[in-house]
Amino acid sequence: MTDPVDVIKYCPKCGSSEFYSDDKKSFTCGVCGFNFYVNSxxxxxxxxxxxxxxxxxxxxxxxxxxxxxxxxxxxxxxxxxxxxxxxxxxxxxxxxxxxxxxxxxxxxxxxxxxxxxxxxxxxxxxxxxxxxxxxxxxxxxxxxxxxxxxxxxxxxxxxxxxxxxxxxxxxxxxxx
Missing domain, CATH: 3.90.79.10 (Nucleoside Triphosphate Pyrophosphohydrolase)
Known part of the structure; x- marks a missing residue:
């Protein structure tokens, strides 16, 4: 329950809750289109x-x-x-x-x-x-x-x- 997919719920750019994990390594905002990648x-x-x-x-x-x-x-x-x-x-x-x-x-x-x-x-x-x-x-x-x-x-x-x-x-x- 500490993995980013379980913790990150809002887009860091626009604050939308439509922020979805694509593959546990990246997220995409359904409102502004911001992409966030989980890197080492x-x-x-x-x-x-x-x-x-x-x-x-x-x-x-x-x-x-x-x-x-x-x-x-x-x-x-x-x-x-x-x-x-x-x-x-x-x-x-x-x-x-x-x-x-x-x-x-x-x-x-x-x-x-x-x-x-x-x-x-x-x-x-x-x-x-x-x-x-x-x-x-x-x-x-x-x-x-x-x-x-x-x-x-x-x-x-x-x-x-x-x-x-x-x-x-x-x-x-x-x-x-």
Whole structure:
């Protein structure tokens, strides 16, 4: 009951209630003819390792999935490059300076927020940071921890897309 077809009832252009879903990916207004498409929002996730080879994971401070493990990152702002979004998010959340990044993999996700499903495409990057000196937690995270990739409990990961990104990384480096 959170999919756009269940939530969106009025045309955002003229306010008409004659706003119909054609195929669960698009809507058309019967009054003004406005077409609305449900697209994926871009989000970024960082895989950052410390000197022991442990992965930096954060704890979500907010719902959905408050308290669960997540990778640092977040949504890409309109007009922003995904690389710039990743650098910004790591600075905002953890006060860390990204010095290099390498694209790894993407995975689709359904992010339910405020009773509405936002479809996302989560882009995973392997990153290096200048130093962990000054690391802190801010923004929408309540803490962080370092865990060896092979010791991460998948049942504690906040979403299927983040689980898939971490699993892909573990296969990429030869750990399961």
């Amino acid at each position: 929002a871009a989000a970024v996730a960082a895989l950052i390792l410390n000197e022991k080879g442990e992965l930096l994971l954060t704890r979500r401070a907010l719902n959905p999935n408050k308290g669960m493990l997540d990778l640092p990152g977040g949504f890409v702002d309109p007009g922003e490059k995904v690389e710039d979004a990743l650098i910004r998010e790591i600075d905002e959340e953890l006060n860390l300076e990204v010095t290099s990044l390498r694209y790894l993999v993407s995975w689709p996700n359904r992010y339910v927020f405020s009773g509405y499903t936002v479809f996302t495409i989560d882009l995973g990057f392997v990153c290096e940071v200048k130093t962990f000196d000054g690391i802190g937690f801010h923004d929408d995270i309540s803490g962080f921890e370092f865990i060896a990739p092979h010791k991460i409990d998948n049942s504690q990961i906040c979403s299927e897309s983040i689980r898939q990104i971490i699993d892909f990384y573990r296969r990429d480096i030869g750990q399961k």
